[in-house]
Amino acid sequence: TLATYFVLVFFAAQFVAYFKWSNLGIIMAVKGANLLMSADIGLIPLMILFILLAATINMLMGSASAKWAILAPVFIPMFMIMGYSPELSQVVYRIGDSVTNVISPMMSFFALIIAFVQKYDPKAGIGTIIATMVPYSIAFLVIWVLLLVVWLTLGIPLGPDAGIYYTLPK
Numbered sequence: 001t002l003a004t005y006f007v008l009v010f011f012a013a014q015f016v017a018y019f020k021w022s023n024l025g026i027i028m029a030v031k032g033a034n035l036l037m038s039a040d041i042g043l044i045p046l047m048i049l050f051i052l053l054a055a056t057i058n059m060l061m062g063s064a065s066a067k068w069a070i071l072a073p074v075f076i077p078m079f080m081i082m083g084y085s086p087e088l089s090q091v092v093y094r095i096g097d098s099v100t101n102v103i104s105p106m107m108s109f110f111a112l113i114i115a116f117v118q119k120y121d122p123k124a125g126i127g128t129i130i131a132t133m134v135p136y137s138i139a140f141l142v143i144w145v146l147l148l149v150v151w152l153t154l155g156i157p158l159g160p161d162a163g164i165y166y167t168l169p170k
Helices: 002-022 024-039 043-060 064-081 086-099 110-120 126-154
Strands: none
Touching (some): 043 086, 086 126, 110 126
């Protein structure tokens, strides 16, 4: 019913408002950036770790915009403090989000995919779909990561006026 939706939206809005009011995102970004800089993780390993984080979260949460709304306030400033552009943060997030869409039962179209598959194989279910698609998901992950590594190694801009690195204003 609509009442359930309103209750969910109310608590989600409260969470977002308190998160913003408390500056928790900024605090986590600064502390996280300091931790990562002291760990001396390079650009490529850091981006691969973020891809894996986004891919893992994607298995638990279906909405790409909701995941980005949770991750962006922390990771964009964190990466900017470390000298990486917001555009790079989004590219890496989108790679991680895309590679596990096809195996995530939380994906909005997953039930529709099962219905189409059951048209040809009535015994097919969630396990059949996931088992069939895992090799593709792994292949997507490997290919996207390799493309990102080549892109970062060559230092190619991500788009018009969208470089890989970011310089904090003084």
